[in-house]
Amino acid sequence: MIWMTLLLVVLVLAALWASMTTALLRAALGLALTSALLAVVMFSMGATLAAVMELSVCAGLISVVLVSVTSLTERRPLKEALANRRSRLRRYWPLPFVLIAVGVALSFVHAPVEIALRVPAGDGDVRTVLWSLRQLDLFGQILILLAGVFGVLVLFRKEATHDD
Amino acid sequence: MTIEIPQSFWLYFTFFTLLLIDGLWCMLATRNLVRILIGLEILMKSVTFFLIAAGYLSGRMALAQALVITVIVIEVVVVVVVAGVILGFFRKHDSLDVGNTRSMKG
Numbered sequence: 156m157i158w159m160t161l162l163l164v165v166l167v168l169a170a171l172w173a174s175m176t177t178a179l180l181r182a183a184l185g186l187a188l189t190s191a192l193l194a195v196v197m198f199s200m201g202a203t204l205a206a207v208m209e210l211s212v213c214a215g216l217i218s219v220v221l222v223s224v225t226s227l228t229e230r231r232p233l234k235e236a237l238a239n240r241r242s243r244l245r246r247y248w249p250l251p252f253v254l255i256a257v258g259v260a261l262s263f264v265h266a267p268v269e270i271a272l273r274v275p276a277g278d279g280d281v282r283t284v285l286w287s288l289r290q291l292d293l294f295g296q297i298l299i300l301l302a303g304v305f306g307v308l309v310l311f312r313k314e315a316t317h318d319d
Numbered sequence: 320m321t322i323e324i325p326q327s328f329w330l331y332f333t334f335f336t337l338l339l340i341d342g343l344w345c346m347l348a349t350r351n352l353v354r355i356l357i358g359l360e361i362l363m364k365s366v367t368f369f370l371i372a373a374g375y376l377s378g379r380m381a382l383a384q385a386l387v388i389t390v391i392v393i394e395v396v397v398v399v400v401v402a403g404v405i406l407g408f409f410r411k412h413d414s415l416d417v418g419n420t421r422s423m424k425g
Binding site (some may be wrong): 156159163164166171173183184188200201202209217220223227243246247249253257261265281289292295299300303307 | 338345356374383385389392393400
């Protein structure tokens with residue numbers, strides 16, 4: 156439990172760094188680090204398949220997309236960047252203190268939790284659940300992927316000229 | 320059937336809340352569109368973590384993993400499409416300031 160707590164503390168620190176750092180590239184790297192640490196947490200809880208997905212897709216693919224977006228947008232002028240840095244500091248400095256206060260407050264809560272749930276039968280292997288019991292989810296995933304592909308095609312289409 | 324939730328629920332709930340606040344703050348305190356997307360991603364991380372923690376605590380890890388895989392697929396599609404929207408917005412306005420969205424039609 157101590158190792159898990161330490162891992163979760165590092166996870167929150169990585170997320171805090173991703174949200175507070177000034178450079179967008181460092182923020183994207185912080186998010187990749189957060190995803191990688193979340194994958195480690197998932198793996199230590201026994202969710203190996205989800206951990207692999209988190210590591211490959213979230214820490215890998217999404218980081219590449221965010222770094223690409225950052226590199227395709229131009230840097231601000233130095234004067235504007237310095238002014239923005241001071242303004243950012245004003246907006247973000249309470250965040251670590253809020254997180255510490257909420258964390259300390261919640262650490263004193265030890266109320267017993269009783270949740271009554273109807274548990275469906277047949278929760279064994281994740282592959283059985285994914286391919287046999289949650290087929291509608293897979294169908295939805297395929298539709299969402301297709302919607303994403305069409306969305307990107309529409310966003311990046313070239314405008315038709317009158318000569319065409 | 321009743322599931323007994325162990326006391327470690329509060330540990331996971333605490334870190335879920337911290338990630339949630341971090342993501343919300345990141346989204347609300349900035350005017351940069353890429354940083355709003357990063358805040359949204361941190362929010363998604365908190366939800367993913369809580370789903371896995373719920374599966375771990377209730378012993379229904381296979382179901383939790385199936386849901387998390389669905390969440391990850393949706394997450395990546397959302398990020399790619401929003402990244403395309405941000406690039407289109409930058410090409411049009413030469414800025415990533417969310418305040419410029421007020422000039423959009425619709």
